[in-house]
Amino acid sequence: AQKVTQAQTEISVVEKEDVTLDCVYETRDTTYYLFWYKQPPSGELVFLIRRNSFDEQNEISGRYSWNFQKSTSSFNFTITASQVVDSAVYFCALSQIKAAGNKLTFGGGTRVLVKP
C-alpha cells in the first residue's frame, strides 16, 4: 500500500519569507512518480511538478524548488520569497509507474497562508 504524509497542516508566513513544505512517502515499488499540486482558494487543482524515482536531481522553477531524497523517502517543496498569491493548499502525491491501474495517492495537504 502507498502512503503520503504531509505533517504540516498549515503554515503561516509573512511575504518574502521562504517556506518549505515537507512530504514523506511510503511505497513498495522501486519505480514511481511523485507530484506536487497547488489548490488556490478558487478550488481548482494546478499541476506543479512530476518527478520519477530514477531522477534524484533537485529542480528549480522560478521561485519554486524541489528536493527529492530517495534515501529518506522525501520530496520537499520550497517557495522562495513568498508572495500573497502563493496562498493555497499544496498537495504532494505518489503514483506507480504502470501502463494500467495508475492511481494517485495524495497527502492530506498543507495550507500556506502568506500575509502581506
Place this chain on the structure above:
Amino acid sequence: NAGVTQTPKFQVLKTGQSMTLQCAQDMNHEYMSWYRQDPGMGLRLIHYSVGAGITDQGEVPNGYNVSRSTTEDFPLRLLSAAPSQTSVYFCASTPIRGGLGEQFFGPGTRLTVL
C-alpha cells in the same frame, strides 16, 4: 480545447436520492478517474478507467458506480446518496503512454447530501 469539464458545479441532494455527476474531456486521454476531497484527507480515488469499456475500483468505491462507453465521457453515479458522500468531487484525465503524466483535473463538483 475545453480540457476536463464537470457538471454540475454545485448540487444539493436529500438522503436516498440518486444522481449522476458528469465528466468529459476533449484531449483524447485514455485514463480517467474520479476523486473525492474531504477536509484534511487530501483526494481519494473512487473509480478509474484506462479506456472505453474498462473501469476499476479505487480506494473508496462504495456507493458509486461508473461506466466508460466513450473515450470522452466518464460519469459518476451515486445510487442512493448518504450524508457521508458530502464532498467535493474531481474528475481527472491523463494520457497513459509514457507512464502517468500530468493529470488534468476538472473544476470540481461540490455535493451536499442532507
